[in-house]
Amino acid sequence: MTSTPKFLLVDDLEENLLALEALLKREGLELHCARSGEEALELILENEYALALLDVQMPGMDGFELAEFMRANTRSQHIPIIFLTAGRGDATRRFNGYEAGAVDFIQKPIEPTILRSKSSIFLDLFVQRQQIVVQRDELVALTAALQAADQQKNRFLGVLAHELRNPLAVLSSGVALLELPMGDLDTDAVRKSMRQNVRHMSRLIDDLLDINRIEHGKISLKKERVDLGEILPHALEIAQPAIDAGGHELAVSLPDEQITLDADPARVIQIVGNIVGNAARYTPNGGRIEVTVSRNAPHAILTVADNGVGIAPEQQSIIFEMFGQSDNVLGISGGGLGIGLALVKQLVELHSGEVRLVKSVLDEGSVFEVRLPLAS
Known part of the structure; x- marks a missing residue:
């Protein structure tokens, strides 16, 4: 994330600071002023600057000393420094200034065009550097995503x-x-x-x-009014081989009232069959699977609970992603491709419904819930 570029202006005279602010003021640039070297150091500890404009001749800590402190500090050592000087200055003085870390000198009285031109160069460099950092971070994130x-x-x-x-x-x-x-x-x-x-x-x-x-958006639902209680046995029939293979006990609870959906019956059968089959495959032999149907307007609620292997907390957020199979189920016979729950999620959402993991505890089992809109 990029931040607003900032310039640090340091001069012991208020009128000079006001003049610098007037010359450099522009949209998208913050100007921070300091009346002494000590005050400037405090600002440097709290901010990142694209450029520092330092008056050479200040009482106490002068511009050269401030520049030396800045170069000795890892936080400020890369800030470009332009010295503002009222004197003509000899070669030795300029050498000392460059040795202290200056990138340039500007003579007072300041020529506005020169000041704006030189400061714009460092502003552009700072913005470009920020963009490079952002692009680098994006590339790092993209590389990690591609590796995953x-x-x-x-x-x-x-x-x-x-x-x-x-x-x-x-x-x-x-x-x-x-x-x-x-x-x-x-x-x-x-x-x-x-x-x-x-x-x-x-x-x-x-x-x-x-x-x-x-x-690829090539699947369409063939909706009709369906009784969930009537199609549920067909859905459980899909999961029956996995239930039989594991020797599981299956308990089904239906309400007395009819629950009607405006849905594609084949896809609802697929949704239920995948979730129950998933529970059967991820439950050690001799387990128990409970399928409960209830009504909570405006939704029909299907709950599937098992006493299987469970899902580790750090993996619960990815189980509805493609190939998001939990590591602790790998090696279980018939563990599947890791796409069953991803398919369920997409089919449920095509019906304007919701599927979620209610809870899961390792070696104790999981509870999934599907909510589908009731027929109007």
């Missing part, structure tokens, strides 16, 4: 390979078994396993395609 994105991409590709390799291995083994002489082979069990893994792969690919469609 690259790490996410690499992790995603690794998870994708894992998620696709496992069902492919099952399909390959199933085909090999079916090619053997029948004998006592339970072909129904083999086919069932193959169908489950085909569905798993199809779901992964569908999620990837949906994310791509949403990001």
